[in-house]
Amino acid sequence: TVVTGAVHKTENLIGVSMGRLQIVTEDGTREVVAGDTITCKAGMKNAVYALENSRWTNFLPNPTNETSTDRLTEMFTESKASELLGCADNKQLLAQAELKKVEA
Numbered sequence: 001t002v003v004t005g006a007v008h009k010t011e012n013l014i015g016v017s018m019g020r021l022q023i024v025t026e027d028g029t030r031e032v033v034a035g036d037t038i039t040c041k042a043g044m045k046n047a048v049y050a051l052e053n054s055r056w057t058n059f060l061p062n063p064t065n066e067t068s069t070d071r072l073t074e075m076f077t078e079s080k081a082s083e084l085l086g087c088a089d090n091k092q093l094l095a096q097a098e099l100k101k102v103e104a
Contacts, residue, residue, distance in 0.1 A: 001050045006077035007043060012060045014038050014046075019054025023047070 016036045023032055024047040031051070032038060040046065040058065048056065060076050070081040 003048050003050070005046045005048075006073070006079040006083075007045045008040050008058075009042060009076055009078060010060070011042050012040050012058050012076075014040050015057045015059065017055045017057060019050065019052040021051060021054050021056065022049040024049075 014037065016032050016034055016038075018034050020031065020033045022029055023038070025044060034054075048054075058076075062072070066072055066075065073079060073081040
């Protein structure tokens with residue numbers, strides 16, 4: 001599985017608690033495994049390739065105890081929740097739908 005994340009507004013820690021991944025950043029490609037902790041810089045957008053079933057967690061401050069997923073997405077990324085994978089405004093899904101129309 002390949003996953004591309006959203007651009008982060010703030011620096012945060014990422015913990016890999018399960019599996020093995022290849023991460024692509026502006027610094028290049030590297031492998032991370034369960035137990036690794038890495039820093040996600042502000043302005044960074046990650047892409048990962050799962051080499052095994054994996055779990056990746058971003059640790060972000062939430063001083064206001066916000067619980068709305070939509071609001072949290074906007075607080076910490078340059079995206080709106082509706083633009084994320086599986087949502088109505090996701091650019092990749094919209095492009096795929098347009099390609100299918102052209103092919104039909």
